Amino acid sequence: MNEVIDAHAHIVPESLLTDSAFRRTDKGWVFSAPGIGETRPIGPRMTNVDARRSWLADTGVTRQILSPWLDIQENGRDWALRLNDAMCESADELGTAALASVDTTDADQAAQDLVDAINVPQLVGLMLSTDPLNGPPLHSDHYAPLWMAAVEHQAPIMLHPSTCGPHGGLGNVHGRLVDNTLALGNLILNGVFDRFPGLQLLAVHGGGFLPYQAGRLDGGYRTGETKVADLERGQPSAYLQDFYYDTVALTAPAIAFLTENVAPGRVMLGSDYPFAIGDPQPATTVRNAALTEHLTDSVMRGAAVDLFGKIS
Template sequence: MNNWNSTAALAPGHIDIHAHLLPEDCYDIPAVDGVRSLTERDGELYLGEFPIAVTRDQISGVPRILADMDAEDIAVRVVSAPPYAFAVTAEPDAAGDYARRVNEGLMRMCEKHPDRLIPIGVLPVQDRSATVEEVKRLVAEGVRGVAVPPVVGSLTLGDPELSHVLDSCADAGLAVLVHPTQQPRPGFNHHYLQNLIGNPVESATAIASILLGGTFDRTPALRIAFVHGAGVAPALLGRWDHGWHMRGDVSADSTRPPSETFRNHVYADSLAHSVEAGELLCKTVHPERITLGSDYPFDMADAHPVRSATALGLDQEVLRTNALRWLNLT
């Protein structure tokens, strides 16, 4: 078993819960139509024909991430596979095999630096039994959490058909990081709108389905964090509350208004991209559930996350304590 189970060995200082690494031997990703591969062109990586705006060194280089952490005063990073490595369209057997390989690779990459890098796994979410098996394996290896998509095909994370994902994580005590996958949507064909609008909408969709679906009534111990400042959810909570009070079909599966459950249960990282959005985030998320997040090393990352958190008046020790609580390392 690897040892990511103690705070004693962790470097003191900021903990960034939202950063990415991918083992080089996991560049061939199973998909519904075969395999989608990361390839290198002129020093930049492409997923098929899509430029992902990172280099091999950034997404797969442990020395590089450590050096970049030092430059930004980040002591510890929780690292997860990038969202295109969730393999959500693959056949269950292929997804399960790929998840195991990604998780084993991430553990290998981090095992020499347990004071600086904490890996969290991926799951074959499209298959109930495979998800449960991988959760058990990660727990046995001492892994603290998993990263999962907010939307899988036509299903949202809070839908009954995906209840096995959050239920198995809650039962096992694993932290959950929800990261959008930039799914194609009508009208998002140009100007990177799949990311600029699609990603925060994906996150909010999952949050709404979890709050309104009564997930926290069923699994109150679930520790779940949403990246990118919880997407557009903070701006929509009032609308969701209004619908909950006015319509029986909205409130049918939950016992409390969405904003109340959101504040009492949901973690979010600090990556809001503006002071105004960050201030709204701080008003809607409980102070004990805001964590530092960067989205390293992607183009939509905050290059100076500590500086941005400081501008919002967020305290280093509070952010660190919140991250440790989410990881169940307090």
């Protein structure tokens, strides 16, 4: 069987559950820590390794690149370092690789922590919130040291919306896609790709609405309504091909559009495991997109290997 890589799958490492930030209730584990503002329930599939292995066997996915659950990610630098260690343990247990976390409060320190993380064999990139907790937006100058380090060390960065982002409603259905779209559009409009060529960013959930409504972004730039900087390539849509995307757009036609028209070679299979609104059979959805054999292989494995080089 050919290898199938799931590039968007979350986990809460079991080794973390002994920390005081976690407690067991009648309904299962919950997470509550200073700065988070509320208690977050943790579904059993988020931590249970046997359930994950069963899902892999049922779907034909051969391995997942493990991402921390964003809801437990932003809790200070000491916590981020501990989370990274726990992610490495989970990666070893499951025979795969994982994404790191950094505290972005101090961008220079975050840049150094990113460099240190990707020198760890199990860590192949970084997951970053599109709505940093109580921090400046990703397109601000604050993140320049982090982008610079990511380019210099070829460190991929997954951009993922938070549970309590600015969307204001419809949560998992459309709200987080709005958050994706706003963050990605602002990165383009503020010239981040012009200033940091070679930046490798993975836009989850199929890139939100951006790839499918890029014409309106171009229109706003043309009329000056959304023009922030003079873009070297003339219009915002010219930068869509700089992102990598996952297939958590959830339908075969959307995956086909992304893969054939937006970013050939830069679309990779994702499930958003273990969330119910994710894709329960991501490999089947990709096959239903009726792509060429070359593009199908790219989505199933090739694009992930290209982005996360250490997993090959």
